[in-house]
Amino acid sequence: MKKIIWLFLISGMAATAQKNLTIQEATSGQYQIFAPKSLVSPHWRPDTHTITYLDETYAKLIQRSEASQWAESTLITKYELAAALKAKFPEDTFALRIFPYDYIWKNKSTLILNAEGAKGNYMVVFDADKKAVVSAVAIAQDAANQVLSPNGTSAAWLKENNIVITNNGKDINVTNDTDKGIVNGSDYTHRQEFGIDKGMWWSPNSDKLLYYRKDESMVANFPLVQWGERIATDKEIKYPMAGMKSEEVTLVLYDIATGKSLTLKTEGPKEQFLTTVTWSPDGKQIYVGVLNREQNHLKLNKYDAVTGNLIKTLFEEKAATYVEPLHGLTFVPGHADQFLYRTEKEGYEQFYLYTTDGKLVKKLGYKDVVVTELLNFDTNAKNVFYIGTANNGLDRQLYRAELSSGKTTQVTTTSGTHEDEVSSDGTLSLDNFANTTTVNDVIIINLKSNKATTLFKAENPYTGKTVLPKMELVTLTSADGKTPLNGRIIYPAKFDAAKKYPVMVYVYGGPHAQLVTNKWLGGASLFDYYMAQQGYVVFTLDSRGSDARGRDFEHVVHRNLGVNEMADQMKGVDFLKSKTFVDQNKIGVYGWSFGGFMTTSLMLDHADTFKVGVAGGPVCDWKYYEVMYGERYMDTPQENPEGYEKTSVIKKAQKLQGRLLVIHGAQDNVVVQQNSMEFIEACIKAGKQVDYFLYPTHEHNVRGKDRAHLNQKIADYFDTYLKK
Template sequence: MIATTTYAQGLKTLTLEDLNFGGNNYHNMVPKHRYTTWWGNELVRTDVEDCYIVNKNTGIETELFSLENINKWSGMDLHHLYNITFPVAGKTQVLLNDGKKQMLFDWKDKKEIWHTDNNFNGSTQASNFNYTSRATAYVKDWQLHVVNAKGKDKQLTTDGSRNIVYGQSVHRDEFGINGGLYWSNDGKKLAFYRMDQSMVTDFPLVNIPELDWKPAEGESRIATPAPEKYPMAGEKSHKVTVGVYDVNTGKVIYLDAGDPTDRYFTNIAWSPDNKTIYMFELNRDQNDCRLVSYNAENGKKIAELYRETDKKYVEPLHPITFLPWDSSKFIMWSQKDGYTHLYLFNNKGEQLKQITKGKWVVLNFLGFDEKHKSITIESNELSPIQKNIFIVSLETGKRALMDDNGKGWHTGSVSPDGQYIVDSYQTPTIPNNIAIVNTANGKRTSYYKAEDPWKGYTVPTYECGTIKAADGVTDLYYRMVKPLNFDPKKKYPTIVYVYGGPHAHNVDARWHYCSRGWETYMAEKGYLLFILDNRGSENRGKDFEQVTFRHLGEEEMKDQMKGVDFLKSLPYVDADRMGVHGWSFGGFMTTNLMTTYPDVFKVGVAGGPVIDWKWYEVMYGERYMDTPQTNPEGYANCSLLPKAKNLKGKLQIIIGLNDPVVVPQHAFSFLKACIAAGTQPDFFVYPGEPHNMRGHQSTHLHERISQYFFDYLK
């Protein structure tokens, strides 16, 4: 067990305005950072008022220009310099965008190189700019447009609508998708998604008008429909196709991928010569994944390069990446050996080698070093709760650690030539340090050390350790936040904070073990907080993650109850005053634990909870549960509706009324089941809010959550 502790008397007390991201003082209470970008192989720091070039060997900064001057020289109206980029190595040119126009500007000669007007900005549904061709693709009023370098706007579609969606994220943002516009490297061709969701059922969300007690003349007092296209598990899903627009010819073609019914297309990539498009194609069962290449000129299928199947599911989350020194070879991610690793293939689909291997996972790919034929990655090889930076030789597979001590959570940015890494890192006791690493000799130059923003405040104790999972073998990591001025002779009310679902984890080796601000707040109020990453959570390998397949919630609860057994073994935990809280999948877990173990948990707060997986969306739900038609027993066993009768303690359910992720039907149905069973949950709703509360409403939310425990878990 590792612990970090701070005790002091007469210091200020942290509040939710300090600790919650919506709080009025939150921005002053998070570790400071320095934002950097690359100008070729030169390192540049961008800030609100100034921009600096950074000496990579000393960390010394020299000003390039100020916000005031760049606005005066260019005639732009920038409010900060965070988002500027330097697209031309060796030339004193910066790319500026103030929302009204985009400009390439030479700050040395104080002259404009070129600009394009952004008259379409502000109301676009999607946009993507390509520097090489200076063309911008955007979607407005559902229609796809392209503006060329001369500012000529061409509308490519006329049938765009809520039913026919162009150029935006598809498949409910699953499979690593976060957009729908993909420029070729030279910017002369644009690949884009077209999603036909006319067959998908609308879920009837509603907008409540924000009116004064006396509305203005002509202002409606009536709520308006805000339907959400929502494909529930086992129901009809949308159909996606991929189009390609040629800027030079003005023509649009579509990839000949066949019938898109019950198929997923993801991770679109362009070949280095811009002639071929690659994408992963997945069946609806998500257990058969294929990498396919297409001719970008005519859309014809070229070849199926790779196929991966799994008895449970395959998750393609990353596009392929070609080697900059050999356009016939590419790197591909796969979990086929049980852990997420990188593989080298040629463009014929032949696997040349497995680049990384071991009982750990690659977390991120950062870049190439062409001179040494190596890559830079982030992985958790050293510990499941760490992220460390390694250089990996593609020829030998040998790895070199780029951290100074192999501890903590490191996030890297690599120069284009791979010779330098900006390493921003935290440890449980370090808020944020930044070093510049020379990859050739491993020399680290200290660049920035953030001060502890909580200096002068009372701070509880943060600990981390492991317990065995319900299988008796697997190590699970936990975080514990002990009450302020902890006394081991006292007994404390204890709250289990839980998420527990796929593609997330709570415990890692960041500052305070990545503890949430709300945990600190509750610890300062005399509560002990316990957080456990159960089996089914991320970054521990395929077997660890897939143990929940077809029965979500069951194995997760077994592990969480092992955590409860551990808590009960501690003399300072009051087993008669135990609560639980979580949001989304954590709301599902909270409700599940409250109704499955009603004599263990006295108080619970469930936010945005899934109640029955047959009401959740197709892509996520069917990956982990199959369909209700093929897995009726699993869906029945995982439903919380039959458990409504078991509720004994105090349970508050909180949702956003306009939640498009876990739709309100879940919470409403559980309330109806409780009414029928005669049990008494509490309920609170945030009108107009989605799945998570935004802005200062998040502070209000956490005040409410806290008060519920203050009232009933004293």
């Protein structure tokens, strides 16, 4: 029997003179007018017991210290920063809109930040105590992907597909490729899979720059029609579809002093993936994870930074499904011969301590905890702190692991979501805590005494403005009868158990996404609550295949995307049908991207259950998706023709019975529009009516003011075809 494990009411507000959310409020209010009070961009000053963050107007950098009993004071204003920049660059003008949000502390006294002047952009090292610019590098206003050198005197940046280094006021053209199919230094390498978020890495000594060189000249072009011209034009992008030719990537090392470049001898097939790129602390070696195109065999290699030669393969990782490296190595401070490697090879993504010779020193994993964020080490690197899962993936907790013994302690214990920043000495933690009944409690925890000092408790931002419907977190059992699944149900406004209500199932279900969490609003968007206010039961289930539950939970999707996920979603439908207040003849489903694929699949494979669906940006046949993601989960169409055939919604178009609205962005460079166009054509040939809507200027997501238009369209579609 399915069992509801715990129930939380979002609010006990009275309904007097309070209104339902508008579509605009449901779209952006969660991050604006209804955003809970929080600290903006909080950081500990290194080697201190002082935290800094931006004030509510983003005009000041505020500090609180233990010595002042955590009282607020202003450290720097945007005006003081502008004046210091003006003193350094008198020929420019600085009218800073806000204090830079993305500041970081370099050491106890100095900040690294970006600033924009009237004539150029600047990468700045700033002394917070003296309120003076220590050093700054001026770069072009159209510079992209800029990276400041560790010594703060040089910056590498991209000018279209080439790399420029600004050093001592002069620009050095590192690359000069005229063929746009050769892309240097871009973070959009391997389509940003494998945790890739940068394409250039300075050496620790600031004397060399390592960068990706991506040759995609041989990759097929995909057309994106631009509608803004009198006669529409074609913008072509490189899109390596599953089973077709992919990009060829190498790693190149540029020496600042000599102006010479060399390519790391990564060797192997040209279409392999280069990941987990990390410099050794002394700058003499470079570590690279070399992953085959099949994505089931990883080699962690060490290369000589002078010759580019392979020194040694430290270890290898293989899997019957796939290996997915997502993080660079983390060297242990003060121990240049040891690093942390993060992998799910034994079931859960956890840390392993290795020597630079490839010897495993210790596994630092703890129970079934999945590491979600590495924080930092304490003084002398005795312990490492991280955020990890608990409560079947619903919670996020702070953990401390002792490197010498491997002993792990769960530092925070209150069930919910903890977001922490630990001081550099490891004795204090800034803890932001929320759960389904707690908006946001901001606390300083003394990690030695366990004494907590509350900075503030955020008030319910909806009080007096609107009544949010009741919400429950529920636990169901997966289709294999073995695995607990997390679900969320939001009840209609003014819920009456004696009535019957239509249902909107909001679905994703795929890798790297978790929709149900033990935090404020249960992880739901405000649009879900809007639909509940309009009289719908809104239900979401994180099926097998979704995030934060471990390797086996996710890898069940391999070669058959959507199959086990749908089986689990139907267990959610069984749960809904067991409720007397659910109208079993009025169940609809909505999802975007992988959720759009799931929506369409459910509408076809379970046409007798789902009467209405809205599928946004849907993958309709995985052969139209890109190599890096698609082949990881499905292998190639040549290797897995049965899997591609079985999961293609294009092949099943004749099964459509209900009302289906397909939405796509005409500029979608992630799930290209060919997916939905082929599906629409299949529906036409099958004599099936289907609705289609295009956002001409949007990519994979509809953003900005048009988002409210999208949400209104979704709500109207359910109102028209399901509610009435």
